[in-house]
Amino acid sequence: MDDRDGKIWMDGQLVDWRDAKIHVLSHTLHYGCGAFEGVRAYKTPQGTAIFRLREHTERLFNSAKILRMKIPFTLEQVEDAQKAVVRENALESCYLRPLTWIGSEKLGVSPKGNRIHLMVAAWSWGAYLGEEGLKRGIRVKTSSYTRHHVNITMTQAKAVSNYTNSILANMEATDDGYDEALLLDASGFVSEGAGENLFVIKNGVVYTPDLSAGALNGITRNTIFHICQDLGLKLVEKRITRDEVYICDEAFFTGTAAEVTPIRELDRIELGTADYVGRRGPITEQIQSAFFDIVNGRNPKYAHWLSLV
Numbered sequence: 001m002d003d004r005d006g007k008i009w010m011d012g013q014l015v016d017w018r019d020a021k022i023h024v025l026s027h028t029l030h031y032g033c034g035a036f037e038g039v040r041a042y043k044t045p046q047g048t049a050i051f052r053l054r055e056h057t058e059r060l061f062n063s064a065k066i067l068r069m070k071i072p073f074t075l076e077q078v079e080d081a082q083k084a085v086v087r088e089n090a091l092e093s094c095y096l097r098p099l100t101w102i103g104s105e106k107l108g109v110s111p112k113g114n115r116i117h118l119m120v121a122a123w124s125w126g127a128y129l130g131e132e133g134l135k136r137g138i139r140v141k142t143s144s145y146t147r148h149h150v151n152i153t154m155t156q157a158k159a160v161s162n163y164t165n166s167i168l169a170n171m172e173a174t175d176d177g178y179d180e181a182l183l184l185d186a187s188g189f190v191s192e193g194a195g196e197n198l199f200v201i202k203n204g205v206v207y208t209p210d211l212s213a214g215a216l217n218g219i220t221r222n223t224i225f226h227i228c229q230d231l232g233l234k235l236v237e238k239r240i241t242r243d244e245v246y247i248c249d250e251a252f253f254t255g256t257a258a259e260v261t262p263i264r265e266l267d268r269i270e271l272g273t274a275d276y277v278g279r280r281g282p283i284t285e286q287i288q289s290a291f292f293d294i295v296n297g298r299n300p301k302y303a304h305w306l307s308l309v
């Protein structure tokens with residue numbers, strides 16, 4: 001991705017994409033202490049708008065706080081940077097990647113005295129798990145890797161270092177012919193996907209793992225909470241076992257990149273009941289449709305979630 005045209009916001013300046021480089025002795029590159037966000041902008045009738053910009057930017061600052069990193073910009077400056085990158089690159093809909101990292105002044109485990117940097121890049125990114133996946137659902141494998149214990153890594157921080165676990169789980173699953181991995185927590189309860197939160201539906205009730213299972217507090221997850229309320233669907237956060245997923249009526253992943261992606265199969269067990277086994281379920285379709293209405297600016301109730309660039 002380093003050969004593209006366009007601009008990247010880097011420490012307060014818009015620089016050419018190809019010049020947005022860092023030193024190989026940057027602390028985060030060696031030790032993994034950094035934080036990032038995944039944000040999407042959508043083409044709405046009012047113009048291109050970033051979805052839940054404030055929530056994503058607040059989470060970036062909270063991730064940095066958890067990691068004892070002080071971002072040298074205000075929240076408003078970082079919000080403006082994200083808008084500038086979308087505008088400057090004339091992107092109608094896109095995926096944004098803010099990242100804060102520790103610089104190269106010195107190495108050694110302690111980063112004290114190193115400068116904290118921030119960049120924002122943006123690029124066009126379609127269906128994260130494929131267009132067919134959005135419609136028909138994807139095939140998921142329960143990972144042999146365990147999700148983070150909540151006091152081994154900081155699971156409420158969207159921390160760079162947390163993603164080696166995700167990378168290994170995703171690679172194992174795709175090497176085995178699946179589309180994505182589902183990870184269990186240290187006690188064997190369902191946590192989340194390698195890059196997504198999980199929802200299951202049973203007898204018309206929507207369930208999702210409570211955050212004690214080590215899942216990231218997803219902004220899309222929160223959006224689904226609002227959608228379930230709007231649709232009159234009961235939503236329950238609870239501990240979920242892998243076999244509860246096997247016997248659910250419907251299941252789906254959520255994430256900024258994944259949006260709302262139905263799961264049609266877990267561990268070669270087709271999910272769903274007789275009349276729609278192994279494909280997107282009816283309630284999932286309702287939720288997915290409501291989600292895309294919101295992010296594309298077709299639901300005025302959530303206009304405040306869309307920040308025009």
Ligand SMILES: Cc1[nH+]cc(COP(=O)(O)O)c(CN[C@@H](CCC(=O)O)C(=O)O)c1O
Pocket residue numbers: 037038039166192193194195196197215216217218219220221254255256257258
């Ligand atoms: C581990 C994890 N859990 C849940 C979520 C959903 O969070 P939210 O986006 O706030 O609803 C994400 C986002 N995954 C991001 C990274 C994807 C990537 O491949 O990089 C994303 O969806 O942008 C995760 O990485």
